[in-house]
Amino acid sequence: MQRRYLRVLCKDFLSMKGYAIMELMKIGLLINPIAGMGGRVGLKGTDGLAEEAIKRGAEPQALKRMTETLTSLKERDALFLTVGGEMGEKAFEATELERIVVYRSDRKRTTPEDTKEAVKRMMKKGAELIVFCGGDGTARDVFSITKDKVPILGVPAGVKMHSSVFAVNPEAAARIIDAFIKGDAELTEGEIMDIDEAEYRQGRLSARLFGVVRVPLVTGGIQGTKESYGSGKAEQEKEEIALYLAEIMNEEQNTTFILGAGTTVAAVGKALGIEKTLLGVDIWRSGRVLAKDAAEREILNNLTGENRIIVTVIGRQGFVFGRGNQQISPEVIGRVGTENIMIVATPTKLKSTPVLRVDTGDSKMDRKLRGYVRVITGYGRERMMKVE
Numbered sequence: 001m002q003r004r005y006l007r008v009l010c011k012d013f014l015s016m017k018g019y020a021i022m023e024l025m026k027i028g029l030l031i032n033p034i035a036g037m038g039g040r041v042g043l044k045g046t047d048g049l050a051e052e053a054i055k056r057g058a059e060p061q062a063l064k065r066m067t068e069t070l071t072s073l074k075e076r077d078a079l080f081l082t083v084g085g086e087m088g089e090k091a092f093e094a095t096e097l098e099r100i101v102v103y104r105s106d107r108k109r110t111t112p113e114d115t116k117e118a119v120k121r122m123m124k125k126g127a128e129l130i131v132f133c134g135g136d137g138t139a140r141d142v143f144s145i146t147k148d149k150v151p152i153l154g155v156p157a158g159v160k161m162h163s164s165v166f167a168v169n170p171e172a173a174a175r176i177i178d179a180f181i182k183g184d185a186e187l188t189e190g191e192i193m194d195i196d197e198a199e200y201r202q203g204r205l206s207a208r209l210f211g212v213v214r215v216p217l218v219t220g221g222i223q224g225t226k227e228s229y230g231s232g233k234a235e236q237e238k239e240e241i242a243l244y245l246a247e248i249m250n251e252e253q254n255t256t257f258i259l260g261a262g263t264t265v266a267a268v269g270k271a272l273g274i275e276k277t278l279l280g281v282d283i284w285r286s287g288r289v290l291a292k293d294a295a296e297r298e299i300l301n302n303l304t305g306e307n308r309i310i311v312t313v314i315g316r317q318g319f320v321f322g323r324g325n326q327q328i329s330p331e332v333i334g335r336v337g338t339e340n341i342m343i344v345a346t347p348t349k350l351k352s353t354p355v356l357r358v359d360t361g362d363s364k365m366d367r368k369l370r371g372y373v374r375v376i377t378g379y380g381r382e383r384m385m386k387v388e
Helices: 050-055 062-072 112-124 136-146 170-182 197-201 232-251 263-272 296-302 330-336 347-351 363-369
Strands: 006-009 020-023 025-031 078-083 098-103 129-134 152-156 186-195 207-217 255-259 282-285 288-291 306-312 319-321 341-344 371-378 381-387
Touching: 025 062, 025 112, 025 170, 062 129, 062 152, 062 170, 078 112, 098 112, 112 129, 112 136, 129 136, 129 170, 136 152, 136 186, 136 207, 152 170, 152 207, 170 207, 232 263, 232 341, 232 347, 232 371, 255 263, 263 282, 263 306, 263 341, 282 296, 288 296, 296 330, 306 319, 306 330, 330 363, 347 371, 347 381
Parallel strands: 025 078, 025 129, 078 098, 129 152, 255 306, 306 341, 341 371
Antiparallel strands: 006 020, 186 207, 255 282, 282 288, 371 381
């Protein structure tokens, strides 16, 4: 017989006047401990490369992200069904939230099979929402069990996140969970997308739709699916931006430029006469490439007196930092200075991208980056946009 978890609410405990009995909502919660570790060390993902990421000095990010979500929760009328150790339990240590462990892995390093088994047990215990921390791969693992039976919500911690099931950041995830507990969250459809990481590391990006799920939603809380722009008009717009930036860069001979990922910045490389890494971060100064596909440490080692960061916007999602360019870390941004960031985006892309977003993993840095910024949209043309 399934155990019922009840909370007694009573204005006068001694007389038991005005009492009410409420069954706690059950929410499943799990973490992929290695999610996102490959980002800052330039691996473009961690699937199958956890040991290599650790060798390169990568540090776990997912537990920190989920802890930030849990400590931001305001609602307490829920019972969390979680996993032992770093797959969930440890994230509760700084909270007084009610939880029980429904699964423990006996593996030294957890696997997708642990995620799937944990979700099965959460659903068997009556979970009404599954909250997970990871990237697109974790989303796929969760979806393979839940299908459309239980809503899911992702706390972003992966290197690549194309699926529209992720909150824009841990704080937004907390707001969504709060609203769900209160019954105020609307359920919408979210897409589970994923890419082949081996292809991605070779500079080829191909996302595939794996399914559609239900996702709780509050205004501005969920990211959209990444959108690509390959029309002739968009390509002409990229070339115009590239020519403009190439002129600026060639004039600033003593400045080190950190070139982010994406086709718009790749067009800048073409205008400079270099082969820009499409999905990585390159470093350029005085007419030559100092480093290709650089990790965070390599970027920091190449910074000089004058530095600039050039990044583009992820179409529709609006992310400038925190999705696919974690190598440009809060420390890198702090050393370069927020005033030396150049954001580029085509007018075609911005038509479907009303606001910009940042999710660097450092809430203080995110606050510094928010506000109105200039976005270069053409040769000598700029547009003011808001970073939320």
